[in-house]
Amino acid sequence: MARFLLRRFISSIPVIIGILALVFALARMIPGDPCRAALGERATDEICDAYNERYGLNDPIHVQFGIYLKDVATGDLGESFRFGVPVTELLIQRLPTTMELAAAALLIAVFVGVPLGIISGYRHNTKTDVATMVGANIGVAMPVFWLGLMLQYVFAVFLRDTPLALPPSGKLDAGLIPVPFYEVWGLPENGFMEFLSEFTLMNSLVTFQWEIFSSAFLHLILPAVALATIPLAIIARMTRSALLDVLGLDYVRTARAKGLRERSVVLKHALRNAMLPVVTIIGLSFGLLLGGAILTETIFNLAGVGKTLFDAITSRDYTVVQGFTLVVAISFVMVNLLVDLLYTYLDPRVRVS
Amino acid sequence: MTTTTVGDPILQISSLETHFFTRDGVVKAVDGVDLTVGKGEILGLVGESGCGKSVTSMSVLRLIQNPGEIVGGSIRFHGEDLLDLSEKEMRSIRGDRISMIFQQPVGSLNPVFTAGSQISEVYEIHEGLKKKEGNARAVEMLQKVGIPDAERRIKAYPHELSGGMAQRVMIAMALAAGPELLIADEPTTALDVTIQAQIIDLMREIRNDLGTSIIVITHDLGIVAEIADRVAVMYAGEIVEEADTKTLFADPKHPYTKGLIGSIPLAGDRREWLDVIPGRVPNLIDLPGGCRFAPRCRAREEAGLTMCTEQRPELTGVNDEHTVRCFLYQEGAK
Numbered sequence: 001m002a003r004f005l006l007r008r009f010i011s012s013i014p015v016i017i018g019i020l021a022l023v024f025a026l027a028r029m030i031p032g033d034p035c036r037a038a039l040g041e042r043a044t045d046e047i048c049d050a051y052n053e054r055y056g057l058n059d060p061i062h063v064q065f066g067i068y069l070k071d072v073a074t075g076d077l078g079e080s081f082r083f084g085v086p087v088t089e090l091l092i093q094r095l096p097t098t099m100e101l102a103a104a105a106l107l108i109a110v111f112v113g114v115p116l117g118i119i120s121g122y123r124h125n126t127k128t129d130v131a132t133m134v135g136a137n138i139g140v141a142m143p144v145f146w147l148g149l150m151l152q153y154v155f156a157v158f159l160r161d162t163p164l165a166l167p168p169s170g171k172l173d174a175g176l177i178p179v180p181f182y183e184v185w186g187l188p189e190n191g192f193m194e195f196l197s198e199f200t201l202m203n204s205l206v207t208f209q210w211e212i213f214s215s216a217f218l219h220l221i222l223p224a225v226a227l228a229t230i231p232l233a234i235i236a237r238m239t240r241s242a243l244l245d246v247l248g249l250d251y252v253r254t255a256r257a258k259g260l261r262e263r264s265v266v267l268k269h270a271l272r273n274a275m276l277p278v279v280t281i282i283g284l285s286f287g288l289l290l291g292g293a294i295l296t297e298t299i300f301n302l303a304g305v306g307k308t309l310f311d312a313i314t315s316r317d318y319t320v321v322q323g324f325t326l327v328v329a330i331s332f333v334m335v336n337l338l339v340d341l342l343y344t345y346l347d348p349r350v351r352v353s
Numbered sequence: 354m355t356t357t358t359v360g361d362p363i364l365q366i367s368s369l370e371t372h373f374f375t376r377d378g379v380v381k382a383v384d385g386v387d388l389t390v391g392k393g394e395i396l397g398l399v400g401e402s403g404c405g406k407s408v409t410s411m412s413v414l415r416l417i418q419n420p421g422e423i424v425g426g427s428i429r430f431h432g433e434d435l436l437d438l439s440e441k442e443m444r445s446i447r448g449d450r451i452s453m454i455f456q457q458p459v460g461s462l463n464p465v466f467t468a469g470s471q472i473s474e475v476y477e478i479h480e481g482l483k484k485k486e487g488n489a490r491a492v493e494m495l496q497k498v499g500i501p502d503a504e505r506r507i508k509a510y511p512h513e514l515s516g517g518m519a520q521r522v523m524i525a526m527a528l529a530a531g532p533e534l535l536i537a538d539e540p541t542t543a544l545d546v547t548i549q550a551q552i553i554d555l556m557r558e559i560r561n562d563l564g565t566s567i568i569v570i571t572h573d574l575g576i577v578a579e580i581a582d583r584v585a586v587m588y589a590g591e592i593v594e595e596a597d598t599k600t601l602f603a604d605p606k607h608p609y610t611k612g613l614i615g616s617i618p619l620a621g622d623r624r625e626w627l628d629v630i631p632g633r634v635p636n637l638i639d640l641p642g643g644c645r646f647a648p649r650c651r652a653r654e655e656a657g658l659t660m661c662t663e664q665r666p667e668l669t670g671v672n673d674e675h676t677v678r679c680f681l682y683q684e685g686a687k
């Protein structure tokens with residue numbers, strides 16, 4: 001098992017190198033020269049020469065790639081010319097917001113989608129099934145931005161001043177400033193601590209800042225629901241069809257012939273097998289989540305990776321585009337690595353030595 | 354063949370009808386089947402594929418799924434009609450007093466659980482044992498069905514077992530709770546010839562040692578000849594002939610049975626015998642009005658019978674121990 005994990009981990013290294021090469025190439029494929037892209041159209045030739053020399057842009061391409069790899073390895077992703085801060089700094093502030101959003105959306109998608117799929121599959125061709133699947137098909141077809149706007153309208157405008165009202169934008173109510181856990185606990189401050197403390201829900205939970213926690217929680221609901229809808233629908237459909245396939249198999253008949261109650265037949269014998277393709281789909285939906293996060297964060301005005309990336313693209317902040325794309329791509333690889341491990345745990349057949 | 358004293362019937366199926374309500378029409382997979390199994394008896398149920406053998410056996414455990422339904426008849430187990438039981442009462446019979454093994458042993462085991470845990474589950478359901486006790490009993494059971502190194506084998510997953518091993522695991526699971534009746538649906542069809550022989554020997558031992566009644570379902574008359582005390586021949590959803598094994602092979606009555614026996618392959622030749630009877634099994638949706646075998650029956654023409662295509666023959670006794678569904682053996686048939 002340990003050997004398998006190690007091998008699986010090593011085999012994702014070429015993928016990561018591929019991503020690095022792609023991101024590197026992306027930055028060189030920007031139309032126009034990088035100097036004027038960074039410094040503006042009116043930069044003189046002398047200034048650009050100095051700029052290119054300074055950033056190694058006159059070196060041969062493989063040397064540039066080598067330098068790029070070294071920079072990435074040491075955590076240097078360049079500097080945002082728009083904000084004038086290192087890209088790493090921006091990531092520390094903004095990655096946690098997106099991770100919380102994506103995690104919340106994934107939790108909703110899995111914990112609502114899987115049970116819906118089970119009910120639908122088990123009661124297949126009944127009204128419940130048809131209603132669920134119609135809902136799922138609408139969910140898949142729903143554009144995230146439209147859903148986001150509708151949710152904002154319903155919960156922040158239509159239901160305003162009712163107990164069901166929810167905040168439509170931002171991460172916290174105005175005026176609330178969370179105290180980082182390392183200050184509460186008197187721990188030293190560093191980049192990693194700062195990164196951790198940006199997980200607002202987590203940070204306020206472990207330090208008992210209840211007002212912050214509840215505000216952060218309420219702010220997270222609408223964007224998380226908007227982001228979760230498509231993967232939720234996909235997961236529900238996949239669970240249903242996988243369960244239907246499995247319910248017709250011989251070992252399910254064996255389980256019934258043993259005298260198991262129907263609930264155990266479905267939830268123990270069938271579901272464990274039906275989850276195998278679903279787990280793969282969950283990994284792939286993570287890509288959807290990352291793409292959806294760009295729109296969701298923009299609509300709900302959350303300063304996360306998606307919104308930052310969107311702003312960076314529109315304002316041609318190339319180092320930020322490059323750095324954030326890299327992080328997003330690597331997190332996708334990592335999540336799918338995790339999914340593979342989960343798959344291996346669930347299915348003894350792939351555990352061969 | 355060993356002669357065994359056969360006790361009172363433990364299972365009596367009468368006029369069983371199981372139909373599937375499909376979009377294309379009603380499939381009358383089982384259409385008036387009568388069968389009796391005595392205590393400690395091995396009954397062979399033969400017939401070509403699609404004639405309703407599996408549906409009959411699944412009906413006994415009431416495991417017919419949508420769109421199928423048992424629409425008529427009775428299934429008496431120790432005199433009590435299983436069709437009258439609640440689902441909960443039925444569950445306490447499945448796997449405990451009546452159990453089943455199937456054609457594809459590897460596919461019949463759940464790929465994500467170990468052999469041991471799947472056997473142990475029977476003890477957990479029917480005897481309320483804990484996992485650990487169940488596992489210990491599973492080891493004993495595997496030893497009983499002739500699996501070497503049982504301690505290690507209970508930790509194996511189905512894909513790590515050969516077909517023969519998997520069928521032994523299935524048998525261990527089926528026998529775990531000490532059932533009175535074992536239904537074996539094509540238990541050796543998917544196995545090599547040598548393994549087939551071992552599994553047949555094992556089933557015979559089970560009957561001899563434990564007194565378990567067994568229904569062996571197969572399309573292979575060779576297996577029936579080897580193991581069964583009595584044989585029922587099924588054709589297109591009904592029983593067409595029934596007799597003790599010796600009689601059936603020595604003196605078959607029904608033209609279909611005669612065709613089957615006449616076409617048993619020579620030793621080593623594993624050709625499907627059904628190819629040899631000309632014609633095809635009728636579609637179970639649009640069954641012929643008279644005798645279901647009539648379209649393929651040559652004896653009918655030779656005897657000059659005309660009523661075969663108009664009237665359905667009843668199962669009648671040629672003597673106490675031998676019944677047949679054919680006008681050739683009825684007085685005054687035209």
Ligand SMILES: Nc1ncnc2c1ncn2[C@@H]1O[C@H](COP(=O)(O)OP(=O)(O)O)[C@@H](O)[C@H]1O
Pocket residue numbers: 373375380382400401402403404405406407408409419420421637
């Ligand atoms: N789920 C089902 N839906 C419709 N028809 C079925 C179903 N299961 C079995 N049948 C039909 O019932 C008939 C008998 O099937 P079966 O009992 O499996 O035959 P066999 O004798 O080979 O075991 C076949 O004609 C088959 O088409």
Ligand code: SF4
Pocket residue numbers: 607608609644645646647648650651652653658661666678679680681
């Ligand atoms: S009843 Fe007629 S058609 Fe049917 S088997 Fe007998 S002779 Fe043939």
Ligand SMILES: [Mg+2]
Pocket residue numbers: 403406407408538539
């Ligand atoms: Mg069958």
